[in-house]
Amino acid sequence: MVQAVLLDIAGVLYDGRIPLPGAIESVAKLQQQSVPLRFVTNTSRQSPQQVKQYLDDLGFNVKQEQLFTAPAAVVAYLENRHMTCYALVHPNLDVLFEPFQSTAPDAVVVADAGERFDYMHMNQAFQHLMAGAQLIAIGDNRYFKKAEELVLDAGPFIHALAYASDKKPIIVGKPSTTFYEVVVASTRCAAQQVLMIGDDVVADCEGAIRAGLLACLVRTGKYRPGDEARCELQGLMCADDLPAALELVGL
């Protein structure tokens, strides 16, 4: 039934800087089968190249063209519409957005800027929004797991700017249906035959189900007991980890 698999990376493949039990073997097995495999992430503290390198270093076998990141999707969004931007992003992504910079930008792009989420940068973004710029967001993830702590992701800061400027953010990464459609199209499978596996019940699972995919929540990474109940859509599968999720669907 499942013809293609989409994997979130942080919290599904690794946690902290350590591969999760069985994850390397699961990816290797999928790569050997004829099942199209994609890696989809809203991670925006690294460039797409840095994400691949990081997975390589951990022992995962990933091809660059299998990797779909929210920052790359935002770049495509800006290019297609010939838009300029003010980028409130992590320094690792500056090079990606430098060609779009303007002092009177069409859009404010907000990714997980980490320590750059300070009052000065938030104010600059706010003032561009009040001057007419659109608000484009990489995702609206609440938090992620870093070492043993949950830490703030981009979502809260996007909500702050949306509230301040009374603008609705355009979400380009997960859980956007458009983002999932682009990834599904690359697999040449029908959405209802594609399984998304993630540890974020909203961005990964609800987003995928809304886009017509199958979805499985894994109880690793940022998962917290009770997250299953936070899914407002029907059809959520659950498994303890990536190997269990694949077993559940017979892969």
Added chain:
Amino acid sequence: MVQAVLLDIAGVLYDGRIPLPGAIESVAKLQQQSVPLRFVTNTSRQSPQQVKQYLDDLGFNVKQEQLFTAPAAVVAYLENRHMTCYALVHPNLDVLFEPFQSTAPDAVVVADAGERFDYMHMNQAFQHLMAGAQLIAIGDNRYFKKAEELVLDAGPFIHALAYASDKKPIIVGKPSTTFYEVVVASTRCAAQQVLMIGDDVVADCEGAIRAGLLACLVRTGKYRPGDEARCELQGLMCADDLPAALELVGL
């Protein structure tokens, strides 16, 4: 008809560091009449004493007991409930909240922390919330006017933390009905005879109307054309500035 007057301060009495035209005279006139007068502010970059001193220095005649600030209301809230807190506030308010500090706080208090709204402090607040603390907010003002710029107030950062932790903030300052009730009670007038004058259509005017008061929006301070239409409640009065607002009600 109007038996008591409540005045917001920034944007109604002064703008930047300059008294607005006619504002000093208007306050002096009200002080000489028998009309109870109160100054109500969510300003939380200064202690109540500093706010009074600032108004004194600008030439306004204000008694400390006429001044109702959101930070003082939060202190009363914590005291009445014997609660501890983690205070994400401006350094000027540290002395106010120092007695309530705890490493396992009952509440996270968020005021306009200014430059202290950085990633590290936001994360600390978030982690206390995830550990069970309530979210107490001084107000939810979107922005205020500083010199010629609009800059972010506490509201957006409160929304960020509410979204991240999935908690509903307890708003203690304006536009909370409880806050207005405390101020109105001090005037010994009925709410429907009390007029609130402010430049913030949501915190000042909607909040006051919801609490049963009369409200007048002034087109000074942070006011922007079209703000009148953002009021979702009936009965909003409008005037160009404080002297015009008083004239409108025959004071």
